[in-house]
Amino acid sequence: MQVIKRDSRKKEFIPERISTAAGKAFIEVYGREDKEFNNKVLNGVLETLKQRGETIIPIEEIQDIIVDEIKLLDVAVALAYINYREERTFERDKKGELDKEIDNIINAVSEQTNSNGNLDGSKIQTIRALISNVVGSNYSQRHKIPKKYLKKHRKSIYIHDETYFGLPFFNCCLVDWINMFENGFDLGTTLIGTPNSIETAVNVLSQVASHISSNTYGGTTFPSLITGLTPYAVKSLNKHRAVGKLWIEDKTKVEAYAWDRLGKEIEDSMQSLEYEVQTLMTSRAETPFLTLGINNVDLNASDENQKIQKMITEAILNQRIKGLTGGVTPVFPKLVYQNTKGNNLNPGDKYYDLFKLAVVCSAHRQYPDYINTDKAIEVTGDYKECMGCRSFLGSYQDEEGNYKTAGRFNFGVISINLARLAIEAKGNEDVFFISLYEALDDCKELLMIRYDILKNVKAKQAPILYMSGAISKLKAEDTIEPLLNNGYASASIGYVGLHNCLTALYGKGLNDSTGLTSKRATKIMKCLRDYCDDQKEKTKIGFSLYGSPAETLATKFCAEDVLDFGVIPGVNDNGYYENSFHYPSNELISPFDKLDLESESSSLSSGGAISFVELGDMTKNLVALEDIIRYSYDKTHFLGISSISDKCLKCGYTGEMFTKQNSDTEFECPVCKNDDKMLLSIIRKLCGYLGSIFERPVVNGKMKEIKNRKNNKGCN
Amino acid sequence: MNYASIFFDDTVNGIGFRTSLFVSGCAKNPPCRGCWSPLARKFDYGKTFTKDTKDSIIESLRKPYVKGLSILGGEPMDNLGDGTLLDLVKTIREMFPEKTIFCWSGYTFEELIKDPVRLEFLHYVDMLRDGEYIEILRDITQYLSGSTNQRMIAARESLKQNKIIIESSFYIP
Numbered sequence: 001m002q003v004i005k006r007d008s009r010k011k012e013f014i015p016e017r018i019s020t021a022a023g024k025a026f027i028e029v030y031g032r033e034d035k036e037f038n039n040k041v042l043n044g045v046l047e048t049l050k051q052r053g054e055t056i057i058p059i060e061e062i063q064d065i066i067v068d069e070i071k072l073l074d075v076a077v078a079l080a081y082i083n084y085r086e087e088r089t090f091e092r093d094k095k096g097e098l099d100k101e102i103d104n105i106i107n108a109v110s111e112q113t114n115s116n117g118n119l120d121g122s123k124i125q126t127i128r129a130l131i132s133n134v135v136g137s138n139y140s141q142r143h144k145i146p147k148k149y150l151k152k153h154r155k156s157i158y159i160h161d162e163t164y165f166g167l168p169f170f171n172c173c174l175v176d177w178i179n180m181f182e183n184g185f186d187l188g189t190t191l192i193g194t195p196n197s198i199e200t201a202v203n204v205l206s207q208v209a210s211h212i213s214s215n216t217y218g219g220t221t222f223p224s225l226i227t228g229l230t231p232y233a234v235k236s237l238n239k240h241r242a243v244g245k246l247w248i249e250d251k252t253k254v255e256a257y258a259w260d261r262l263g264k265e266i267e268d269s270m271q272s273l274e275y276e277v278q279t280l281m282t283s284r285a286e287t288p289f290l291t292l293g294i295n296n297v298d299l300n301a302s303d304e305n306q307k308i309q310k311m312i313t314e315a316i317l318n319q320r321i322k323g324l325t326g327g328v329t330p331v332f333p334k335l336v337y338q339n340t341k342g343n344n345l346n347p348g349d350k351y352y353d354l355f356k357l358a359v360v361c362s363a364h365r366q367y368p369d370y371i372n373t374d375k376a377i378e379v380t381g382d383y384k385e386c387m388g389c390r391s392f393l394g395s396y397q398d399e400e401g402n403y404k405t406a407g408r409f410n411f412g413v414i415s416i417n418l419a420r421l422a423i424e425a426k427g428n429e430d431v432f433f434i435s436l437y438e439a440l441d442d443c444k445e446l447l448m449i450r451y452d453i454l455k456n457v458k459a460k461q462a463p464i465l466y467m468s469g470a471i472s473k474l475k476a477e478d479t480i481e482p483l484l485n486n487g488y489a490s491a492s493i494g495y496v497g498l499h500n501c502l503t504a505l506y507g508k509g510l511n512d513s514t515g516l517t518s519k520r521a522t523k524i525m526k527c528l529r530d531y532c533d534d535q536k537e538k539t540k541i542g543f544s545l546y547g548s549p550a551e552t553l554a555t556k557f558c559a560e561d562v563l564d565f566g567v568i569p570g571v572n573d574n575g576y577y578e579n580s581f582h583y584p585s586n587e588l589i590s591p592f593d594k595l596d597l598e599s600e601s602s603s604l605s606s607g608g609a610i611s612f613v614e615l616g617d618m619t620k621n622l623v624a625l626e627d628i629i630r631y632s633y634d635k636t637h638f639l640g641i642s643s644i645s646d647k648c649l650k651c652g653y654t655g656e657m658f659t660k661q662n663s664d665t666e667f668e669c670p671v672c673k674n675d676d677k678m679l680l681s682i683i684r685k686l687c688g689y690l691g692s693i694f695e696r697p698v699v700n701g702k703m704k705e706i707k708n709r710k711n712n713k714g715c716n
Numbered sequence: 717m718n719y720a721s722i723f724f725d726d727t728v729n730g731i732g733f734r735t736s737l738f739v740s741g742c743a744k745n746p747p748c749r750g751c752w753s754p755l756a757r758k759f760d761y762g763k764t765f766t767k768d769t770k771d772s773i774i775e776s777l778r779k780p781y782v783k784g785l786s787i788l789g790g791e792p793m794d795n796l797g798d799g800t801l802l803d804l805v806k807t808i809r810e811m812f813p814e815k816t817i818f819c820w821s822g823y824t825f826e827e828l829i830k831d832p833v834r835l836e837f838l839h840y841v842d843m844l845r846d847g848e849y850i851e852i853l854r855d856i857t858q859y860l861s862g863s864t865n866q867r868m869i870a871a872r873e874s875l876k877q878n879k880i881i882i883e884s885s886f887y888i889p
Contacts, residue, residue: 623732
């Protein structure tokens with residue numbers, strides 16, 4: 001007799017395999033071997049096969065016969081056998097899937113290809129990274145993520161960056177570059193001394209960015225750039241003074257010369273920083289997800305230092321306004337600008353003109369986004385920049401009671417599909433909250449697994465992070481466990497689709513203006529937040545609530561739910577879910593009302609949140625842009641500007657490019673009707689980051705969401 | 717008077733966030749080729765402008781960030797007959813002297829001042845975007861305009877000084 005194997009090859013039937021398999025299941029249940037039992041099963045199966053009289057039979061059918069036979073003898077053993085069989089099937093499927101996915105990548109048709117706006121899957125250099133991504137995911141699924149969570153993954157919860165789940169990487173961080181630069185550090189095998197000019201400092205900065213990005217998988221933020229770079233600009237200034245004195249006798253002229261040279265040096269440095277970062281490539285074949293923190297000019301600094309800080313701020317913003325060659329908007333680094341009452345926010349503040357310059361920059365280039373100091377202190381404990389696109393750390397005080405912000409990180413995010421839980425609850429609030437707590441527990445457990453994986457990492461495994469001071473200065477053999485405790489690092493529980501959840505549960509989403517809906521939203525948000533606080537208290541690990549970016553997840557969750565529950569109007573019929581607590585982006589709403597509505601949820605999401613205002617072309621209405629940014633000061637700690645400033649590289653028109661009729665992805669210039677993708681620069685906010693629509697193809701659901709976005713140009 | 721629509725917190729028609737009123741009806745005959753809102757050329761289009769409509773506009777202007785009212789059409793200058801618009805701008809000038817009133821017309825400034833009713837109205841207008849839309853002069857890159865013949869005139873100031881002042885300060889690069 002012959003057997004048809006799963007790969008459809010035919011092999012000779014080997015009866016002993018049946019007794020071996022049955023024996024394994026028996027041992028699983030009783031912990032001992034019973035040859036008599038094995039033989040009974042074997043004989044029973046052979047008898048059945050004889051009766052059927054086939055000369056060739058598929059392996060799965062033989063297995064069904066085995067199950068029936070064992071059931072007659074011992075139900076417990078039969079269950080063990082079924083379990084074993086399922087696990088083997090899972091393993092086999094995963095292996096088969098892996099081959100298929102790798103095939104798809106090489107032939108450039110994988111979903112992976114477009115999964116984040118920063119990886120271009122059509123390029124050869126990306127293929128290796130994409131393959132390592134699917135291998136990593138596959139490994140995580142088979143060996144690191146317990147099966148019970150795997151069943152929920154992509155359905156009720158989502159394990160972000162599952163590729164890295166089983167690997168000793170953390171997510172995003174605030175680099176303690178100021179400390180590194182002050183004391184010198186090792187970069188690879190080279191000892192870098194403290195820089196002696198701003199030009200060198202900025203060059204070293206991009207080198208460090210490249211190294212750190214290759215040792216982490218999330219965003220890398222360089223905080224407090226303005227005050228941090230000042231000492232090196234002072235060194236430069238003094239050098240220029242020394243040179244000046246050699247050639248010029250007139251002291252005031254020496255001074256003028258030195259400042260003039262310094263200005264030029266700062267400008268050049270910022271220009272090269274912009275280009276270097278754009279063209280960097282990490283070991284993951286991505287441009288690093290880099291964020292630069294433009295913090296306030298320090299009002300307590302000396303006049304000279306304040307002047308320098310102002311110059312650095314202006315240089316960074318002016319460089320960004322200028323754009324890359326041809327006037328194209330840079331996608332990286334992301335810029336975040338610190339708004340502070342009494343420093344820059346209002347007319348009359350000493351550095352109000354810098355705020356105005358930032359507004360011009362946002363109008364033309366969408367960045368900077370804005371961190372509102374007072375609200376940030378209220379929500380997160382102290383002022384700090386976001387890590388990457390929107391992740392915020394809580395406050396942490398060292399032994400001396402000093403707030404420490406730089407050198408900290410996030411080690412994982414698991415998100416909850418709020419919409420799905422609501423659909424499953426079928427309008428029953430109690431059922432919803434029970435499953436919400438279950439999902440929260442799942443997230444926590446998964447993050448604890450991440451904790452256990454990372455706690456054994458030794459400092460020497462990522463010297464740039466743990467030995468050179470980007471995160472800390474540990475000894476080679478030290479583990480990083482202490483860094484994971486006491487809220488020094490964060491572990492985040494995210495959520496997607498508050499709006500869709502409310503609609504599924506109560507029939508009315510965030511666009512319902514009655515107080516009842518906002519009370520319901522608050523109840524859900526408070527439940528999420530309290531859980532995180534509670535776990536933080538219990539475990540001393542920095543659990544925090546995170547308004548997930550869900551760039552592709554918003555689509556994945558929705559698609560999965562449509563498959564399982566069908567199309568439900570108002571809930572999942574858009575093809576995507578709304579991000580975190582966001583008001584539906586296809587509904588027209590005054591940006592002021594939007595900020596009001598989102599304020600509470602944004603404040604509760606202290607582990608990360610961003611409120612967007614969707615605006616049209618604001619380059620011709622800076623007054624409005626300035627007003628809405630100022631209005632956000634008391635509403636949200638983090639404001640993102642989603643304005644539109646596309647450029648036609650053919651006729652030079654700057655303004656909004658519209659999609660052609662019946663298309664989500666084909667754009668044309670409204671002036672010259674140019675629709676050549678190579679000659680259109682179209683940049684949109686994808687999640688917390690920008691994306692160039694043509695250079696980095698975006699997933700379909702996100703493109704649809706972008707097309708549906710209603711700009712707050714005015715509302716009825 | 718009828719109006720086609722009102723936009724609140726509008727960022728497109730003028731400086732800052734504004735309330736924009738689109739009145740119904742335009743008497744221009746023949747109408748401009750390529751008119752952007754042919755429906756609103758009928759005088760009975762849209763809804764009747766009532767006291768409630770006026771109140772909602774006044775209410776919107778109370779917000780500190782709303783910088784003023786923009787009146788578009790249709791043709792505002794063909795809608796002065798029943799005194800509704802004049803009453804509206806008078807009230808706004810009284811209640812919110814710091815807020816600006818912008819108006820779009822297909823007639824030129826020179827044409828408008830010949831008519832006493834229109835002239836009176838212009839005394840309340842800070843910025844008049846004047847002149848018809850001429851399709852062959854179309855240029856969408858020009859601020860607040862459709863074609864290059866159209867001008868932005870500081871109307872109130874022009875009347876005061878008795879000369880046409882082209883207003884460039886409305887545009888902030």
